Amino acid sequence: MRCRLVLMAALATLPVTALADTVWLKNGDRLSGEIIVFDGSKLMLKTSYGGSIAIDWKQVETLESDKELLVKQDDVVGERAKSLSASEQPGSVVLANGDQPRSVELASISQMLPPKPLVEDLLWSGNLDFGLDFKQGERDTEDYEVDLRAKARHGRWRHIGEAEYNREFQDDLKTTDNWSAEYSLDRFFDEHWFWQGRLNYKRDHIEEIREQRTIGTGPGYQFWDNELGAFSLGSLVNRTDYKFDTGDRDRFYSLSVKWDYNRYLRGKSLELFSNGEVGKPLSGVAEFALDAELGLRYKVTDWASLNLKAQKDLVSGAEGDLDETRYTIGFGVGW
Structure with missing residues (x-):
């Protein structure tokens, strides 16, 4: 027995x-x-x-x-x-x-x-975040935000897709209503150096500038990219086309530097991330523009997370300088 x-x-x-x-x-x-x-x-x-x-x-x-x-x-x-x-x-x-x-x-x-069904060496990751912000005071404010960011890499190619939607109400009056989408394609020459092409589109239903299209290209450098995080810098020459609510159109050229950083901590339960772009127009009165994001993501399960973000939009030197900072708390899913 x-x-x-x-x-x-x-x-x-x-x-x-x-x-x-x-x-x-x-x-x-x-x-x-x-x-x-x-x-x-x-x-x-x-x-x-x-x-x-x-x-x-x-x-x-x-x-x-x-x-x-x-x-x-x-x-x-x-x-x-x-x-x-x-x-x-x-x-x-x-x-x-x-x-x-x-x-x-x-x-x-x-x-x-493990090999994938179609593209064997495909590495795919991303996050879909939902942010809510309610303020009560002299003006009641409701702010809704949805962010999507996905990255896929195979061989010497890397694809990055981003999409964002924002809507804000003040005392039941819609004050913000816009969405944007961006696609970037990177071709690596070796472990670090790559060349990037970028296409960005933004649609706004409230502001004076109703449509904005940006095409850019330039070299970049990947400092590291592994399971614990990634950090890369890219320099771009851009052409931006504007369409105003009056139907008028305008365009300008600019130079910019982009960064993309994330780092996993505590066994990948915490993620510190930052991405953004600082640019200098080659014509016009604006001195520089900054669009940056800094955040912390906490994984509740293998796929669900909570996030805290700070976003900065700054345009200096132009008529009617822009300087906005937004803080949002939300939840999301990741893969």
Whole structure:
């Protein structure tokens, strides 16, 4: 009877062990969990005991996994490995593909992730945030805001899409009603340098400027981009076209610098983020313009979050200078 109980206990643990990926570290430690992605310098391992753990790739001795993974040794070409096996040679892993397994050095691997159905090396992430702001006083104010930001990367290409909708009422009178959308396409030359093309459109139903279109292009530099965050700078030459409520049109050219920063803290439960653009018109009386956002996002679950944002709009040197700061608290979903 005792032997039967021991055997049943051993068999009960087999499925868990078989489904778990294992990572051996150079210091002798062994971690079990699910390999989510390796991109850059960190291997993300999802565990039941510590959530998502970021492991320094240089500290990995070897690893194994029973699931199919796309392993890339450059920015373009990848190999679909049916499984990974631990290698007897330190700093290596065995890619199992039928009868011809081969050993590769971990230092030669640039990316590793489960293959996607259509674009195998697609990395896709984003957030959809909803913000509400109510003020009661001499004037009752209701402010609604919806923000969408998504990023997709495959090979040397990165796509960034953004959309925003704002509506504000003061004493039941609509004072703000606008929406905007932006698409950026980046082509990387190496790990850091890229060239960006950007298209932005804004529609306003209240202000004097009813439509605004901006086309820009220029080089950029990616300082880092991994599972713990990203930071990039881009410099653009822009052409902006205006359409006024009177039907008149105008255009001007400008130079601008964009930034995009986010950093995950406390095991990815907190995210600090900032993005924006500062520009200098090449003609006209305006000295410079600033559009910036700074925020903190707290993950309640794997997909739901609470956020706190501060947004700054500043136009200096123009007739009727603009200087507005908005604070919003909201909730959102992420992927």
